[in-house]
Amino acid sequence: MKQGINRRLVNKVVLRLSQCLLVAVFWAMTYSIVKAFEQDDRAIAVLQYHHVSEETPFLTSIKPDEFEAHLDYLVQQKFDVISLSAFLERMKKGQLTSQKTAVITFDDAYTSIHDVAWPLLKERNFPFSVFVNTEAVDQKLRHSMTWSQMKAMAEQGVEFANHTSSHLHMIRKLDGETDKAWLSRIKAEIQSAESKIEQELGQSHKALAYPFGEYNPQIQALLKRMGYVGFAQHSGAVGVMSDLQAIPRFPFGGYYTSLDDFVTKVNALALPVNDVKLGLELSIDTLPDNHVLDELPPMKRKDWLYLHNETKPAVYFETMLSDTQAKQITCYASGQGRVPLALVGKEHEYHGFLVETVKAPPVGRSRFNCTLPSQWSGRFYWLSQPIIRLDKENRWYQE
Ligand SMILES: [Zn+2]
Numbered sequence: 001m002k003q004g005i006n007r008r009l010v011n012k013v014v015l016r017l018s019q020c021l022l023v024a025v026f027w028a029m030t031y032s033i034v035k036a037f038e039q040d041d042r043a044i045a046v047l048q049y050h051h052v053s054e055e056t057p058f059l060t061s062i063k064p065d066e067f068e069a070h071l072d073y074l075v076q077q078k079f080d081v082i083s084l085s086a087f088l089e090r091m092k093k094g095q096l097t098s099q100k101t102a103v104i105t106f107d108d109a110y111t112s113i114h115d116v117a118w119p120l121l122k123e124r125n126f127p128f129s130v131f132v133n134t135e136a137v138d139q140k141l142r143h144s145m146t147w148s149q150m151k152a153m154a155e156q157g158v159e160f161a162n163h164t165s166s167h168l169h170m171i172r173k174l175d176g177e178t179d180k181a182w183l184s185r186i187k188a189e190i191q192s193a194e195s196k197i198e199q200e201l202g203q204s205h206k207a208l209a210y211p212f213g214e215y216n217p218q219i220q221a222l223l224k225r226m227g228y229v230g231f232a233q234h235s236g237a238v239g240v241m242s243d244l245q246a247i248p249r250f251p252f253g254g255y256y257t258s259l260d261d262f263v264t265k266v267n268a269l270a271l272p273v274n275d276v277k278l279g280l281e282l283s284i285d286t287l288p289d290n291h292v293l294d295e296l297p298p299m300k301r302k303d304w305l306y307l308h309n310e311t312k313p314a315v316y317f318e319t320m321l322s323d324t325q326a327k328q329i330t331c332y333a334s335g336q337g338r339v340p341l342a343l344v345g346k347e348h349e350y351h352g353f354l355v356e357t358v359k360a361p362p363v364g365r366s367r368f369n370c371t372l373p374s375q376w377s378g379r380f381y382w383l384s385q386p387i388i389r390l391d392k393e394n395r396w397y398q399e
Contacts, residue, residue, distance in 0.1 A: 131209035239270025311360035334366035
């Protein structure tokens with residue numbers, strides 16, 4: 001009798017345990033399926049600053065106390081702040097971690113980096129790097145650091161990399177210039193800046209920040225042949241699939257300096273994008289919201305440069321999206337607010353998404369920005385694509 005009770009008890013326990021196990025297996029499977037859709041959380045935020053001062057041009061400046069608030073946040077949140085050379089090594093080896101990681105960079109070798117930013121960074125033991133346009137230093141331009149100031153910084157571990165010698169618009173070909181002549185002019189600019197930095201500061205990282213963030217596929221290919229990594233200035237987190245000749249950076253300055261804005265950006269995740277295609281006038285605005293197209297319409301643009309009368313540029317990001325993500329992704333164009341979006345693929349199997357401006361973008365540089373909330377962490381995936389529109393005569397605008 002007693003044995004019978006025990007056996008029944010054992011059976012009951014075994015049944016209960018196996019039910020629990022089933023539930024656990026079910027949840028583990030669901031979790032891993034959902035988790036698989038929730039893409040890679042290994043990301044690095046590369047931050048871009050210019051002046052840290054209240055007396056320099058508004059759009060490229062951040063106030064010292066705002067800059068300090070950014071640094072304090074990185075300390076409080078235990079960010080792994082890594083040097084440019086450490087970043088390059090990790091990217092080349094594809095070694096990204098889930099630990100929150102940031103890289104601090106400055107463009108143009110301005111005096112406030114030496115006078116204001118450096119002491120604040122040193123206090124916190126944060127490595128950082130400066131992309132130098134060497135002619136401005138040679139010409140001792142106003143607001144420019146001197147080679148001896150930079151030498152002192154280099155001796156204490158600050159890294160200096162290439163921002164060309166004359167800070168030129170790399171994509172602007174001269175009138176009548178052949179592709180060959182243009183590319184060799186660009187190559188000479190890069191080499192001359194690199195050897196000047198090496199000669200003055202003893203460093204050669206083979207890392208270049210494109211002046212004005214402007215590049216195109218031919219320049220990317222040139223950098224690749226020369227063994228250089230290229231840093232852009234459109235916002236986005238760097239992930240394992242980021243293009244080494246178009247590393248996104250989050251620019252801070254002007255209207256974008258608040259701590260709230262910084263927190264969202266520095267915590268951003270990278271959507272693994274396989275390919276980006278550019279096109280024109282796809283009439284996405286005539287489709288219902290988040291309409292699903294079976295096939296990608298033809299997108300034949302070679303780069304992101306548009307003529308003046310090409311008023312509705314479109315971009316396709318090839319990336320796998322879950323149903324939830326497909327519903328939640330939102331894109332904006334500069335000065336236009338939210339823009340229409342179409343998905344490509346079929347339900348439960350999206351291969352990517354298309355966006356298009358609703359009206360003519362402004363003459364000059366502007367961009368598409370897309371964000372997507374992460375289901376797990378409260379963080380945001382962030383990616384963007386720059387576009388350029390020529391002026392009324394289809395010529396380069398003044399800058
Ligand atoms: Zn610059």
